Amino acid sequence: MPTPRLTSLLALGLSATLTTVMLPSSTAAPSPQPGGERADGRSFHRLATVPAYANTSKDQQSVAEISTVTADGNTVVYTDAASEGIGFVDITDPEHPAPDGFVEVPGEPTSVFATDDRLLVVVDTSESFTDPSGVVIVLDPQTREELGRLDLGGQPDSVDVTKGGERAFIAMENQRDEEAGDGGLPQEPAGDLAMIDLTQDVADLAVEHVDLTGLSGIDTPQDPEPEYVKISPDGSRVALTLQENNAVVILDAETGEVRNHFSAGSVALTGVDDEEDGDLRLDGSTEAAPREPDAIAWVDDEHVATANEGDWKGGTRGWTVFDAATGDVTWDAGTSFEDLAHRYGQYPEHRAGKKGTEPEGIAVATYDGTPYAFVGSERGNYVAVYDVSDPAQPVFTQLVPSTVGPEGILPIPSRDLLVISSEEDSAEDLVRGTIQVHRLQDGPAASPTLKSADARPADSGGREGAPITWSALGALSAVPGTDDEVYAAPDNFLSPSRIYTVDTASQREGGPATITDQLVLSKDGEPVGYDVEGLWADADGSFWLAVEGTAVKGGGSEGNRLVHVDAQGAVTEEVDLPVGVAAGLGGQGFEGVTGYGTGDDAVLYAAVQRASSTDPKGVTRIGRYTVATGRWEWFGYELESTETEGDWIGLSEITAVDEDTLAVIERDKLNGPDAKLKAVYAVDLPKRKGAKSDRARLPVLDKELAVDVLPQLRGLNGWTQEKLEGLTIAGNGHLYSVTDNDGVKDASGETVFLDLGSADEIFDLQDDRRGGPGRGRGPRAHVR
Known part of the structure; x- marks a missing residue:
């Protein structure tokens, strides 16, 4: 339902009264169908990702x-x-x-627009804030030759052109x-709106x-x-x-006359x-802040929508639909846009104390008769449709899901396409700017692969419907006794x-798996x-955690341990890595734990990520811990070898196939097109x-490649994730894996939860020996 109306400026010369709207919860509609698709069964599918450096x-x-x-x-x-x-x-x-x-320009391009016969490139050539300058370069869109350029007399930002190509703003x-x-x-010189009659010769x-x-x-x-400009349909x-x-101005497209303007309000x-x-935690609140909208789009000829990124004194973590004639608020996202990130x-937790998800870009276009708004989260790295x-x-x-900093949102409804371009690029962090192509087509999209259900009100500050x-x-583990x-x-x-419960059943229907519950430790x-890197659920209801330690100045490590937790999440025991082994490790220690048996009869296996300084080069450790004896x-x-500078190979998970066979994830440190090794070995x-x-x-144990996971990661057509880190065999006999998204910091933020297929087929298991640790499987011969 619409939010309370804001008092707005109805005509020129009248002062705007800024009204603060309290938005305690989401004003958006319910969650989408599984996989994120329209009622007609269509959704935007990611087709490809191209790095800008290409x-x-x-x-x-x-x-x-x-x-x-074009x-x-x-x-x-x-x-x-x-x-x-x-x-x-x-x-x-x-x-x-x-x-x-690629065509070079004399400065930093801020916007671009293609008409039938011209390509307008808006360029900031400023050498200082006090003496801003810029030009419009006109190119032939076919030959890419320069046809002419115009001095703008200041620093430009956004450009838009009328549908027929007659006028640019x-x-x-x-x-x-x-x-x-x-x-x-204020800081002079003041900005303005530039208009160009494009019906003239260049x-x-x-x-x-x-x-x-x-x-x-x-x-x-x-x-x-002024920041962003958009022409009405x-x-x-x-x-x-x-x-x-914190304002919106509506002008006449023929004369440039200001028709009205209004405050964007405060929330x-x-x-x-x-x-x-x-x-x-969803128990916080923000003081009233101006929306300070960045991008703007026309929903129809009567309504505009803004992405309320905020700037130096505002930002409201959502987007808003306004009546263009009056400035009244027709609808506001409240907390719902931010809820999507959770x-x-x-969710970019490192931005929680600032402007959260920072919605920056917005576009509206009609596909097959349905108008869509696309809203981009600069910090959360996604576009909500x-x-x-x-x-x-x-x-x-x-x-x-997008790559880092999705600023450009380009609908191409004539071809059922959507293009998302990302502004962040850091080779050091393995994060690169990209252009991603999506298409509206039948069926649920392959991504996202994981989402959460609603939280209990007690876990969300009492707010119903919070995720x-x-x-x-x-880290992953099977849930004993369930499929x-x-x-x-x-x-x-x-x-x-915390330990989450994930229901994988919805993946079989083409939707994402669903986090249904959580247990806080x-x-x-x-x-x-703890720095939990491995998890194994015992059939008795307890859990074993593999906790990674930290490097100690001068060499060695501390904090690598196995932690035993009861069914209520309370720690009952901590088992430190033996001192001699810890002495040879740095910051990368335990990366996984698994086991078979139960209670005091359990036998655990723990994987160490990389080779110790005391071990042979290229050989890391797998430890066996007998619970009854503490031995x-x-x-x-x-480990496999790598010749890529700055890369390393290591283990990032371990799971028991049976008493004779383990499965491990072995991976490199690379992502995107550079990724070479993301694999499961038996x-x-x-x-x-x-x-x-x-x-x-x-x-040294024998190993054999069981699953090359790279094709499945690349098959999602996004930025191939670096940290393939979780692995388990569920009660339904399927092998599941998950990637660590690094909390969206210095990473694209997309989590990939994969069903790798039948463990029986992957590990060549016999029909009469199905089950698995925690599922009743007994001893058997190894996979060879």
């Missing part, structure tokens, strides 16, 4: 910010401010897009210097400027600083955001995570530690946090004992 050089910073598409719908053109140019991607075959060239921001004074406004093109100073009711009328009006002034939220504290595990057939009640239909919060999963459930645990990204009656034995595991356990000390010679 048009420049892998060794240089290259980003993809704002994009456009008139034939076959070439995407995007701005690359880092490389000072525009890139081209051929999407004639959208499943196999190809880098198609450019938001001339003349942006503020955040280091000057308190970083706020040689005759001229720039007109619309003065926006003196608007009543905005914070700094002498410095409007009927072509009669232009909507313009004044982000730092206070309850039931959000508002504190950067290493936890995800539900799909992509809504059916906006009724502007007063948008219906969330799908979450589309179970989760992120950074790195389709597995347990999952996050690493030290979240504290206190405690020690001595207080919540406790450790050690085996060697020979490991034979010898009948003889292992080494009893760190100095004894390690018996």
Whole structure:
């Protein structure tokens, strides 16, 4: 339902009264169908991901910010401010897009727009904030030759062009210097709106400027600083955001005359995570803050929608639909946009104390008669899709994971395509700017692969409909006695530690698996946090955790241990890694635990991620711990080798297939197109004992490739994830794995939960020996 109305500016010359709206909960519609699809069974499927550096050089910073598409719908053109140019991607075959060239420009391009016969590139050439400058470069979209350029007389930001290509509008921001004074406004020179009549020959093109100073009711009328511009569907009006002034201006598209302007209003939220504290809790609140909208889109000829990113004094973690004539709020997302980040595990906790998910980009387009709004989260790395057939009640239909910083949102409804471009690029963090192509087609999308159900009110500050919060999963275990459930645990990204229950049944229907419950861990009656890297559920209801330690100055490690937890989540025992073994490790220790048997009769196996300094080169350890005796034995595991600089190979999970066979994840440290090794190996356990000390010679175990997981990771057509970290065999006999999304920090944030197939087939098990640890399987011969 619509939120309470904001008092707004109805006409020029009247002061705007800013009303604070308290938004305690979501005003959005219910969750989508499994997998995120429309009622007609269609959804946006990710087809391909192209790194921006494919048009420049892998060794240089290259980003993809704002994009456009040529008139034939076959070439995407995007701005690359880092490389000072525009890139081209051929999407004639959208499943196999190809880098198609790069054109340098004299500065940082801020926006681009393709018409039938021209390509307008808006470029910031400023050398200082006090002396801003910029140009529009006109290119031939076919030959890419420069036809001419116009001096804009200031620093530009966004550009839009009327449907018939007759007139262009450019938001001339003349942006503020955040280091000057308190970083706020006013800062001269003032920004304005530039207009260009495109019906003239290129040689005759001229720039007109619309003065926006003196608007009543905005914070700094002498410095409007416009941000984003969009033309109405009927072509009669232009909507313009004044982000730092928290206002929207509506102008006549023919004359440039201001028709009206209004405050975007202020919102206070309850039931959000508002504190950067290493936890995800929906019991916080934000004080009333101005929306400070960035991008704006027309929902129809009567309504505009804004992405309320915020700037130096605001941001409300959502998006809003306004009546364009009055400025009244038709609908506001409240906490619902932020809830999506929690539900799909992509909440940027490191931004909780600031502006959270920071919705920045927004676009609206009609596909097969249905208008959709696409809203991008700059910090959460996703685009949320809504059916906006009724502007007063948008219906969330799908979450589309992106790479880092999805700024450009380009609908191409004539081809049922959607292109998302991402502005963040860091080779050091293995995070690169990309262009991703999606298509609206039959069936549920393959991504996301995991989401959460609603939390109990007691776990969400009493708010009904709030999701179970989760992120950074790195450990899996079967749930003894069930077919389709597995347990999952996050690493030290979240504290206190918790164990989630995941229902995998919905994956068989094409939807994501679902987190249905959580158990918070405690020690001595207080919540406790561990760096949980491995998890094994005993049939007696208890859990064993593999906890990774930390490097000690001068060498060695501390904190690597096995932790025993009862069915209520209380710690009952901690078993430290033997001192001699710990002395040879650095910051990478335990990465998994598994077992067979139960209670005091249980035998555990723990994997060490990388080789110890005291062991043979390229050989890491697998430890066997007998619960009844407290005795450790050690085996060697020979790792694959790598010749890639800065890369390493290590183990990241272990699970028991039976008493004679283990399965481990072995992976490299690379992601995206560079990833080479993400695999499951079967490991034979010898009948003889292992080494009893760190100095004894390690018996090296035989191994055999069981599953190459890279094809399945790449088959999702996204940015191939680095951290394949969880593995287990569920009661239904299927092998499941999960990737650790690093809490969305310095990573794309997408979690991939995969059904790798039948364990019987993967490990060549006999029909009469099905079951598995915790499922009643007895001893058998190894897989060879």
